[in-house]
Amino acid sequence: MNSVTLPVAFAALLVVAAIVGIPSYPLHIMIVILIWAFTYTGWSLMGRFGLVSLGHGAFMGLGAYATALLWNYAGMTPWLGIPIALALAALLAVIVGYPCFKFRITGHYFALVTLALTEVVRQTVIATRDHTGGSLGFTPTPRGNDDTPSIVALQFQDKETWFLIAVAVWLVGLLIWRAVDRSMVRHALDAVSEDEDSAAAAGINVTWEKLKITVLSAVMTAFGGAMYVQYQLFVAPDTVSGIGISLQIVFAVVAGGVFTQFGPTFGAIITLLLAELLRIYIGTDAVGLDNAIYGVALVLFIVFLPKGILGSIEDAVRRRLDRQVRSSATSGA
Amino acid sequence: MLAVEHLFKRFGGFTAVSDVSFHVEQGEILGLIGPNGSGKSTIFNMLAGAFAPTAGSIRFEGRELAGLMPHRIVHMGIGRTFQIPRPFRRLSILENAALAGYYGQEHVTRTEAWEAAEEALEMVGLPTDPRAETSSLGAAGLKKLELAKALATKPRLLLADESLGGLDDSEMDQAADMLGKIRAEKGITVIWVEHIMGVLMRVVDRVMVLDHGEKISEGSPSEVANDPRVIEVYLGTDTIDTGAAADA
Numbered sequence: 001m002n003s004v005t006l007p008v009a010f011a012a013l014l015v016v017a018a019i020v021g022i023p024s025y026p027l028h029i030m031i032v033i034l035i036w037a038f039t040y041t042g043w044s045l046m047g048r049f050g051l052v053s054l055g056h057g058a059f060m061g062l063g064a065y066a067t068a069l070l071w072n073y074a075g076m077t078p079w080l081g082i083p084i085a086l087a088l089a090a091l092l093a094v095i096v097g098y099p100c101f102k103f104r105i106t107g108h109y110f111a112l113v114t115l116a117l118t119e120v121v122r123q124t125v126i127a128t129r130d131h132t133g134g135s136l137g138f139t140p141t142p143r144g145n146d147d148t149p150s151i152v153a154l155q156f157q158d159k160e161t162w163f164l165i166a167v168a169v170w171l172v173g174l175l176i177w178r179a180v181d182r183s184m185v186r187h188a189l190d191a192v193s194e195d196e197d198s199a200a201a202a203g204i205n206v207t208w209e210k211l212k213i214t215v216l217s218a219v220m221t222a223f224g225g226a227m228y229v230q231y232q233l234f235v236a237p238d239t240v241s242g243i244g245i246s247l248q249i250v251f252a253v254v255a256g257g258v259f260t261q262f263g264p265t266f267g268a269i270i271t272l273l274l275a276e277l278l279r280i281y282i283g284t285d286a287v288g289l290d291n292a293i294y295g296v297a298l299v300l301f302i303v304f305l306p307k308g309i310l311g312s313i314e315d316a317v318r319r320r321l322d323r324q325v326r327s328s329a330t331s332g333a
Numbered sequence: 334m335l336a337v338e339h340l341f342k343r344f345g346g347f348t349a350v351s352d353v354s355f356h357v358e359q360g361e362i363l364g365l366i367g368p369n370g371s372g373k374s375t376i377f378n379m380l381a382g383a384f385a386p387t388a389g390s391i392r393f394e395g396r397e398l399a400g401l402m403p404h405r406i407v408h409m410g411i412g413r414t415f416q417i418p419r420p421f422r423r424l425s426i427l428e429n430a431a432l433a434g435y436y437g438q439e440h441v442t443r444t445e446a447w448e449a450a451e452e453a454l455e456m457v458g459l460p461t462d463p464r465a466e467t468s469s470l471g472a473a474g475l476k477k478l479e480l481a482k483a484l485a486t487k488p489r490l491l492l493a494d495e496s497l498g499g500l501d502d503s504e505m506d507q508a509a510d511m512l513g514k515i516r517a518e519k520g521i522t523v524i525w526v527e528h529i530m531g532v533l534m535r536v537v538d539r540v541m542v543l544d545h546g547e548k549i550s551e552g553s554p555s556e557v558a559n560d561p562r563v564i565e566v567y568l569g570t571d572t573i574d575t576g577a578a579a580d581a
Contacts, residue, residue, distance in 0.1 A: 184432070184435050184436075184443065184446075187421075187424060187428055187431075187432045187435075188432060188436060190421065190423045190424060191421040191423075191424065191432055193423075194421050194422060194423060195419050195421065197383065197403075197415075197419070198415065198419035198420075198421065199421075200382075200383075200402070200403035200404050200407075201381065201403055201407065201412075201413050201415070201419075201482075201483075202407070202432055202433035202436055202437055202482055202486065203404050203407035203408060203433060203436040203437030203438070203486055204404055204432075204436045205402070205404045205436075206404070
């Protein structure tokens with residue numbers, strides 16, 4: 001499976017479908033899936049190297065809230081607001097990541113630090129409710145119909161435009177994944193995740209390599225958050241930050257497959273369909289049921305299907321192809 | 334090439350290395366021996382950057398390296414092996430060496446890194462087939478890979494940590510010859526830390542003996558083997574006899 005042509009082909013197919021016409025509700029679902037898939041891909045860049053962050057909600061929340069707050073209070077276009085939000089996410093990643101990596105806080109301890117981080121961001125949003133709307137959520141001011149052009153406000157009425165944006169963003173995410181996958185950085189981080197001392201003895205600057213991938217992952221996640229708020233025109237602390245959302249990110253990627261290019265996308269489809277089904281059939285009777293399901297399913301996946309659904313399917317296909325190649329080779333000889 | 338002066342390392346109240354000074358000349362093989370807990374591994378780890386010295390200086394080719402991070406020391410031209418091999422299991426044998434070739438040298442291309450890896454693997458006698466996995470290697474093979482990773486960083490000084498533990502006699506001889514060959518063919522200077530004295534004595538130019546964190550003897554293998562203080566420290570072990578007999 002070629003990791004460039006396939007994503008591009010998929011993206012082209014989606015664009016054609018959008019032009020031909022997709023009803024509004026499926027289009028909405030697909031936009032949300034694509035934006036989440038981008039965010040999940042960002043998480044998987046760290047997760048695949050054993051840097052399990054339970055705190056990516058922090059970066060997502062930062063991306064969403066910084067962009068929206070700058071728009072509402074400073075009148076700053078998202079074209080400037082998003083880069084600032086991304087810079088803040090990178091800074092936060094360094095502030096949290098550098099001490100962790102320097103003092104070798106790894107594995108479960110790293111996960112715990114990041115878990116605290118996501119709650120800090122959620123609580124900050126709630127504590128500054130005078131500006132952020134607290135747990136009731138926050139709405140970016142809709143652009144005036146006359147003065148601010150759509151493109152400047154990055155607000156679009158029609159879903160088709162958003163769909164094209166989402167496809168482009170998602171495609172970029174897959175290409176970043178591929179670039180990392182093919183680089184020496186992947187080997188270096190695989191080595192670091194196995195044995196930091198041995199990696200250092202091979203000349204790898206362990207702290208720096210981990211920091212780079214963490215910043216990349218945080219910036220992507222923050223960008224996903226910014227896209228989310230621009231599209232939904234609403235953001236609440238629980239939908240982008242906090243333990244619930246962080247857990248959802250981990251679950252989605254692990255379920256989809258953390259070591260494969262389309263794994264996070266597959267995970268986005270699973271989590272979103274699950275959330276929609278619960279919303280339709282159970283409604284508000286069981287708030288938090290999705291999180292409970294994510295938690296249980298996460299444990300099951302880690303124990304029984306650590307490569308995720310898509311990763312395991314790919315493995316099975318590859319094994320089958322290998323067998324065919326081998327048997328045809330023997331029968332030919 | 335390497336000049337170590339008044340090196341100390343304390344862990345809390347325990348002094349693991351006390352006022353040790355020594356030097357290593359370009360092109361020689363220096364053996365570093367001593368009983369368990371004598372401080373030889375601590376010295377080794379300070380040379381490799383895993384521990385920062387409490388006091389003292391380590392100068393390599395005129396540059397101070399005490400307290401530098403391990404990867405910086407690799408970039409300065411010092412490669413190390415680990416006592417217990419630590420391969421990267423997720424990578425193939427070739428990728429293990431290539432990774433060290435790529436990150437262990439500054440300003441190299443991927444092609445150069447892969448060439449360094451193949452050269453290092455050929456040197457130690459491991460397959461350069463990109464599909465060969467580390468799971469196919471036994472104890473001796475993993476030790477060779479450990480050496481190949483260090484060689485792929487193109488070191489001028491090689492720190493070899495008790496390379497022979499866990500090998501049988503013929504494998505031990507092969508490994509000892511390997512260090513001699515590395516010096517002869519690549520001109521790499523070697524510091525060899527080892528428990529097993531017999532086979533070490535055959536290959537090294539000079540030996541330094543440590544006990545309780547202090548240097549108690551230094552000289553040619555035969556001088557050291559006949560030093561009363563060394564005999565006292567090693568009394569009751571038969572390794573000294575074979576080593577001394579072989580050399581004297």
